Amino acid sequence: xxxxxxxxxxxxxxxxxxxxxxxxxxxxxxxxxxxxxxxxxxxxxxxxxxxxxxxxxxxxxxxxxxxxxxxxxxxxxxxxxxxxxxxxxxxxxxxxxxxxxxxxxxxxxxxxxxxxxxxxxxxxxxxxxxxxxxxxxxxxxxxxxxxxxxxxxxxxxxxxxxxxxxxxxxxxxxxxxxxxxxxxxxxxxxxxxxxxxxxxxxxxxxxxxxxxxxxxxxxxxxxxxxxxxxxxxxxxxxxxxxxxxxxxxxxxxxxxxxxxxxxxxxxxxxxxxxxxxxxxxxxxxxxxxxxxxxxxxxxxxxxxxxxxxxxxxx
Amino acid sequence: xxxxxxxxxxxxxxxxxxxxxxxxxxxxxxxxxxxxxxxxxxxxxxxxxxxxxxxxxxxxxxxxxxxxxxxxxxxxxxxxxxxxxxxxxxxxxxxxxxxxxxxxxxxxxxxxxxxxxxxxx
Numbered sequence: 001x002x003x004x005x006x007x008x009x010x011x012x013x014x015x016x017x018x019x020x021x022x023x024x025x026x027x028x029x030x031x032x033x034x035x036x037x038x039x040x041x042x043x044x045x046x047x048x049x050x051x052x053x054x055x056x057x058x059x060x061x062x063x064x065x066x067x068x069x070x071x072x073x074x075x076x077x078x079x080x081x082x083x084x085x086x087x088x089x090x091x092x093x094x095x096x097x098x099x100x101x102x103x104x105x106x107x108x109x110x111x112x113x114x115x116x117x118x119x120x121x122x123x124x125x126x127x128x129x130x131x132x133x134x135x136x137x138x139x140x141x142x143x144x145x146x147x148x149x150x151x152x153x154x155x156x157x158x159x160x161x162x163x164x165x166x167x168x169x170x171x172x173x174x175x176x177x178x179x180x181x182x183x184x185x186x187x188x189x190x191x192x193x194x195x196x197x198x199x200x201x202x203x204x205x206x207x208x209x210x211x212x213x214x215x216x217x218x219x220x221x222x223x224x225x226x227x228x229x230x231x232x233x234x235x236x237x238x239x240x241x242x243x244x245x246x247x248x249x250x251x252x253x254x255x256x257x258x259x260x261x262x263x264x265x266x267x268x269x270x271x272x273x274x275x276x277x278x279x280x281x282x283x284x285x286x287x288x289x290x291x292x293x294x295x296x297x298x299x300x301x302x303x304x305x306x307x308x309x310x311x312x313x314x
Numbered sequence: 315x316x317x318x319x320x321x322x323x324x325x326x327x328x329x330x331x332x333x334x335x336x337x338x339x340x341x342x343x344x345x346x347x348x349x350x351x352x353x354x355x356x357x358x359x360x361x362x363x364x365x366x367x368x369x370x371x372x373x374x375x376x377x378x379x380x381x382x383x384x385x386x387x388x389x390x391x392x393x394x395x396x397x398x399x400x401x402x403x404x405x406x407x408x409x410x411x412x413x414x415x416x417x418x419x420x421x422x423x424x425x426x427x428x429x430x431x432x433x434x435x
Contacts, residue, residue, distance in 0.1 A: 293425070297414070297421060305411050
């Protein structure tokens with residue numbers, strides 16, 4: 001009796017889970033990543049000569065709920081046409097009955113890998129602002145993400161960001177789409193169910209208070225994302241921004257992703273950050289940092305003018 | 315236009331203040347009005363040139379250096395005129411502060427004359 005090597009077993013597993021793409025327009029290239037109920041594959045669309053990411057269900061779906069959820073996620077994504085949100089190209093069904101959708105393939109690191117890079121503070125903040133713009137757009141369309149975390153954000157080669165994995169997304173407005181009311185991917189959305197990722201979940205989300213979730217739930221997660229993105233070298237005003245975004249009570253958080261964006265903008269411009277109360281000393285230090293060159297030019301002028309008057313006469 | 319207005323306004327203000335410092339020199343105190351007026355006119359003219367330059371050249375350092383040069387040249391033209399009473403020239407006393415005022419106007423025009431960044435939609 002001969003045993004299979006680990007490598008051979010791994011290849012067998014991979015081959016077994018690979019989707020049969022016959023009957024679709026795609027050609028399988030490999031696996032990108034695996035989630036709770038689905039796997040994302042890299043595929044090629046030969047007719048258009050482009051690479052796409054195929055998200056395919058990989059768990060048994062006896063009731064059809066999971067397929068409906070994947071379809072719902074694809075429909076939500078299709079509504080969110082924004083440069084910061086990966087567009088969906090197509091939704092379909094494989095020969096084995098599994099539902100898939102094809103979306104834009106993004107090559108680049110995830111935000112958690114980017115956070116470990118040598119990017120400067122200003123670069124990180126500008127990148128974070130692009131995430132905020134994408135999330136604010138979704139909020140404007142009445143969609144909550146509910147699972148924002150660095151692992152769900154991709155950074156493209158030109159610094160563009162793409163917010164991914166809208167599997168837990170919730171439609172805030174009265175849904176026109178019958179699928180929009182279906183439970184999300186990791187459990188029921190009724191009261192008591194906990195959906196999301198610990199550390200990035202707002203307290204009300206962690207308590208399963210689904211009815212009380214609103215855009216401030218995502219603002220909490222965005223605060224946690226910012227904290228992660230900044231790492232251990234967080235200046236006090238930015239820490240205050242994170243704290244405000246991650247306040248326990250939703251009423252104490254920023255009312256929207258754009259309000260958070262505006263405070264980050266104020267920090268980048270050297271203006272007073274709304275979340276950071278400052279006394280005269282801090283204010284003077286901030287103003288000095290913002291107008292340092294002008295300050296020293298005026299001081300130089302005064303010193304020179306004073307010296308000429310004192311020593312030289314006119 | 316925003317940059318030109320800023321440069322002219324700042325030039326007029328700093329030129330007037332620079333002229334007013336002549337008050338501390340007793341020998342020219344009687345001519346303070348003329349000095350302030352000429353100093354302001356000189357700086358307004360410098361401001362116009364600096365403002366126009368800043369509209370075309372977006373580099374902060376270049377605009378500041380241009381302001382310094384313009385301030386120095388205009389101050390030199392003023393300093394060429396001798397003191398009517400003594401016939402003495404005050405090159406350093408006029409040119410050094412004049413150049414510094416030009417530098418400040420140039421830097422400030424480039425730094426503060428930019429339109430505020432549009433807020434994210």
